[in-house]
Amino acid sequence: MTSTASLHEFCARRGDVATPCRHCGAREFNICQALDAAQQDKLLALATRLQLGKRERLFAAGDPARHVYNLTEGAVSVSRSLADGRRQILGFLLPGDFLGLEPGESHHCDAETLTEAKVCRFERTTFETFLQDNPEVALRLLRIASSDLAQAARHELLLGRKTAVERIATFLLDLRDRSGARHLRTHPLALPMTRSEIADYTGLTIETVSRVLGRLRSGKVIELVGASAVRVLDDEELERLSGAS
Amino acid sequence: MTSTASLHEFCARRGDVATPCRHCGAREFNICQALDAAQQDKLLALATRLQLGKRERLFAAGDPARHVYNLTEGAVSVSRSLADGRRQILGFLLPGDFLGLEPGESHHCDAETLTEAKVCRFERTTFETFLQDNPEVALRLLRIASSDLAQAARHELLLGRKTAVERIATFLLDLRDRSGARHLRTHPLALPMTRSEIADYTGLTIETVSRVLGRLRSGKVIELVGASAVRVLDDEELERLSGAS
DNA sequence: CCGGGCGTTTGATCCTGCTCAAAGCGCGCC
DNA sequence: GGCGCGCTTTGAGCAGGATCAAACGCCCGG
Known part of the structure; x- marks a missing residue:
């Protein structure tokens, strides 16, 4: 289920x-x-x-x-x-x-x-x-x-002003902060939205979303758990990449 | 003054x-x-x-x-x-x-x-x-x-989703609607903000703002009155270009 | 009336992210 | 447990807008 x-x-x-x-x-x-x-x-x-x-x-x-x-x-x-x-x-x-x-x-x-x-x-x-x-x-x-x-x-x-990587990093951090702290490290972060919805939230295309997530994965910043969950491996790096306001 | x-x-x-x-x-x-x-x-x-x-x-x-x-x-x-x-x-x-x-x-x-x-x-x-x-x-x-x-x-x-032309057209229409109706046709629309501020509002660069305004001008959609005022010549066209939501 | 400075315009080139295309794969259904 | 659909990933090429650069012109002060 x-x-x-x-x-x-x-x-x-x-x-x-x-x-x-x-x-x-x-x-x-x-x-x-x-x-x-x-x-x-x-x-x-x-x-x-x-x-x-x-x-x-x-x-x-x-x-x-x-x-x-x-x-x-x-x-x-x-x-x-x-x-x-x-x-x-x-x-x-x-x-x-x-x-x-x-x-x-x-x-x-x-x-x-x-x-x-x-x-x-x-x-x-x-x-x-x-x-x-x-x-x-x-x-x-x-x-x-x-x-x-x-x-x-x-x-x-x-x-208006962030790059693709900054948008995705910001999105992931926002989602993490709004989800319960009890899930961090232990459970991965659930992504109940599709790539299409992430794209429409970040103002990108699904291909760019997928590519950026792929790049973050190969950079060991995150780990993809299936297509609809993410584990954040390197908080500091993700924070840095988000272009903190 | x-x-x-x-x-x-x-x-x-x-x-x-x-x-x-x-x-x-x-x-x-x-x-x-x-x-x-x-x-x-x-x-x-x-x-x-x-x-x-x-x-x-x-x-x-x-x-x-x-x-x-x-x-x-x-x-x-x-x-x-x-x-x-x-x-x-x-x-x-x-x-x-x-x-x-x-x-x-x-x-x-x-x-x-x-x-x-x-x-x-x-x-x-x-x-x-x-x-x-x-x-x-x-x-x-x-x-x-x-x-x-x-x-x-x-x-x-x-x-997130509009093109440069749509952004500028939307910006101009918004400004027009919020300014007093008494100014339309008679007085041009004042732009108290610089190109840099229009750019930062529309998520573009000053060069793109300038180019788009120039294109609207040569298309007879608007008329630039100095650098800080605009007269809208073709409302319908501007509306069309704004990608009305 | 002339000169200087800043904001704007215009031009040439670059690059990020989009489009088009196809393969992969996970999930749900049977 | 296998099959097929839809979501996702990956790749190649393109383009809209950014960047870099330089000329223009308006406004203001001298």
């Missing part, structure tokens, strides 16, 4: 999520950091839990933005495409991550699962009412949005 | 700012859209007004994030750089725009004026208290942050 394996891999929690992985229950939303138990229950009462398959779409650009979501299990890609099909992946979301907030009436990007996934879905209107009644959640969400903006800035720097 | 001229050019208001330009007074902050007159006065009482010169730095990456700002006059660039000096400009800010919000304790990017500028500065702690007491402002700010994220997404698509 490879999909389950990588799904578990991705239950590894982000740094700012306090509680350990209990199969990524809803109380571990990033937005719940600001809430006491009673408020958490109130919020959870508003949620619809959804189980999604692999490569299932949550929403597409242009869809009316009726819901917001919180990922609790699995991994999701968020992307935006040109009319001719060229695609830019904006980010990969992991459990705890929040998505779907829009300034206007419709979604401005696509969201699709990479693995099987579970999300909690909220009616946008209901959620906004909850925010009005719970300002500390609104502030927490503001902090999350600021954090997303800072990540977007790093990604813009990667896309 | 070229700097004053382009400063006025840039007082042209954004679409979502209701009131017309009265030399960009503080009541026209984007965040003020959510406030009644009494709340506006309360907010303004917390502000320090600053007058800034050309190419003056508001803050740099790594600086402790002690303040947030609202631009009221002039133009500002927000950027992020690598250790070796490669720079990516994340965006150009116009009057009404808000900046400086951070998820952590320090700024993650640089902000610098392009022209002479005026800003209202708030102590971060004071401002956060105000947000707690005025949830509708927090929600307004959340909407602004979402809008910034959507803009960042468009920029990532530009940097």
Whole structure:
């Protein structure tokens, strides 16, 4: 069951999520950091839990933005495409991550699962009412949005100014940092996305992604464990190659 | 007085700012859209007004994030750089725009004026208290942050997947849309940024920026008015060349 | 009115990463 | 356990944009 394996891999929690992985229950939303138990229950009462398959779409650009979501299990890609099909992946979301907030009436990007996934879905209107009644959640969400903006800035720097090797090195380090520290050295780092998705995240082609990974492998910086896992052998070298901002 | 001229050019208001330009007074902050007159006065009482010169730095990456700002006059660039000096400009800010919000304790990017500028500065702690007491402002700010994220997404698509011509065409159209509609056809569009800054925004080099602008000019799509203004002659063609998302 | 400096334009050449092509291989299905 | 499809790797050649270099021109100060 490879999909389950990588799904578990991705239950590894982000740094700012306090509680350990209990199969990524809803109380571990990033937005719940600001809430006491009673408020958490109130919020959870508003949620619809959804189980999604692999490569299932949550929403597409242009869809009316009726819901917001919180990922609790699995991994999701968020992307935006040109009319001719060229695609830019904006980010990969992991459990705890929040998505779907829009300034206007419709979604401005696509969201699709990479693995099987579970999300909690909220009616946008209901959620906004909850925010009005719970300002500390609104502030927490503001902090999350600021954090997303800072990540977007790093990604813009990667896309606009980094070389292919720097992009891949940065991508691997990001993924490593966001996955649980318990996996390092022991387990290899899971790559639930295809080469095509790595390419669309880094602004490269699949061939270049493959070649760069190959070069890192022959340079003993990483070890490829099948096509969808990597073990980092030389952290310092990878850091150096990433062109640390 | 070229700097004053382009400063006025840039007082042209954004679409979502209701009131017309009265030399960009503080009541026209984007965040003020959510406030009644009494709340506006309360907010303004917390502000320090600053007058800034050309190419003056508001803050740099790594600086402790002690303040947030609202631009009221002039133009500002927000950027992020690598250790070796490669720079990516994340965006150009116009009057009404808000900046400086951070998820952590320090700024993650640089902000610098392009022209002479005026800003209202708030102590971060004071401002956060105000947000707690005025949830509708927090929600307004959340909407602004979402809008910034959507803009960042468009920029990532530009940097990762668009050709040189598409990047420049998109840049010109963005700038046109954000400047006041009253300038179109009549006045040319002011470019308060240098070629180097356009290059750092579009992820190109100054030579490529210059060449692409030259090609657009010989194709009668635009007309260059000196080096720091452009008149759009053929909107439809420019739109087509931008690879509309 | 002239001279200097910086930002911009233009030209020639180079190189990184893309395109096109084909072989390899791992996974899932039967 | 074997087969076939789709993802990945590898190779050869190409091109878009970068780099290096030099001329232009605008703005400002003297």
